[in-house]
Amino acid sequence: MDLKETAAELLGKIRTNAPLVHNITNFVVMNSSANILLALGASPVMAHSRREVKEMAAMAGALVLNIGTLEEKWIEAMLLAAEAANERGIPVILDPVGAGATAYRSKVAETILRKTSVSVIRGNASEVLSLAVDDVRTKGVDSSLSFSDEIVTAAGALARKYGCIVSISGEKDLVADGDRVLRVANGVPLMTRVTGLGCGLSAVTGAFCSVAGEDLFNAVAAAYGFYGLCGELAHEVSDRPGSFYVAFVDAIHAAGAADIHTRLKIESG
Known part of the structure; x- marks a missing residue:
């Protein structure tokens, strides 16, 4: 089965089964991420x-941990939730928002990775590089780094270190598991002008992983591709960030297998 067929099948499973996606996420994006998951056909919970x-x-199909607005009680809750997910083989997605920007953020992300079994690390290039390489400081929460050989190598090394999949958002998205690399070319620059769309991708990645069985690698790539092509569809409706967001949520709801077969752009290497 090729990746277009895989992506279409996973989307169909989400819309048929409405998997529960448990998010422990930040204040900024709770509403947005929940609406994106609902539009997709999943069932969000923000507990x-x-x-x-x-x-x-323990009841969820996937657990999404997002460290965007850190607070000690929530960190403890993340560790407890991940422990329960690990016991039941439930995929855990970690969005290490701002890792590398402060020592505290880096320490929290590393603690989660060390104490639990994370299935997918989903971030931008600077966040991933900061987790893979010592003494890296990121430029705020967003990243302007391109996919240099150093970053591709770092993603593979990080994936091998924690036995997980590492996915990086950028001009072309990258998905690596230490042995394989996929690049996803869907998306539009305007997606970076709406707060929370990256965090929404983490939630959608959780939804795709929740119905994927053991093939999480292709599920992550499918999530990225679908999310990006929805951005392309939304951009055909609006080129301004406020109305673009509304069009994007509509596209998440309306896009289907035909759009995947027409628009999905994923390649190896």
């Missing part, structure tokens, strides 16, 4: 209390 996260994570 972060330490008293219930283990129970909630």
Whole structure:
């Protein structure tokens, strides 16, 4: 089965099964990520209390951890939820927002990676580089780094170190597992002008992984490609960030297998 068929099949499973995606995410994007998941056909839950996260994570199809707005109680909740997910073989997606910008953020991301089994690290180039290479400082939360050989090598090394998939957003997105590399060419620059769309991609990655069985590598690439092509569809409707966001959520809801077969751009290497 080629990647277009895989992506279309996974999208169909999401819309048929409405998998529960448990998000412990940041204040900025809770509403946006929930709406994106609902538009996709998944079932979002944003539960972060330490008293219930283990129970909630155990019921979910995927767990998404996002460190955008850090607070000590939430960090503990993330570790508890990941423990429950690991016990049941539920995919865990980590979005290390701003890793490398401060020592604290880097330490939290590294603690989650060290103490739990993360299935997918999903970030930008600077965040991933900061986790893979010592003494790297990122430029704020977003990254302007291109996919140099250093970053591709770092992604592979990080994937091997933690036994996970590493995915990086950029002009062309990168998905690596230490042995294989896929590049995804879907998307439009305007997606970077709307706060929270990167975090929304982490949530959508969780949804795709929740229905993928053991083939998480191709599921991550499919999530990136679908998300990017929805950005392309939205850009045909609006070229301004406010109305673009509305068009993007509509595209997430409306896009289907035909759009995947026509627009998906994923290649090896």
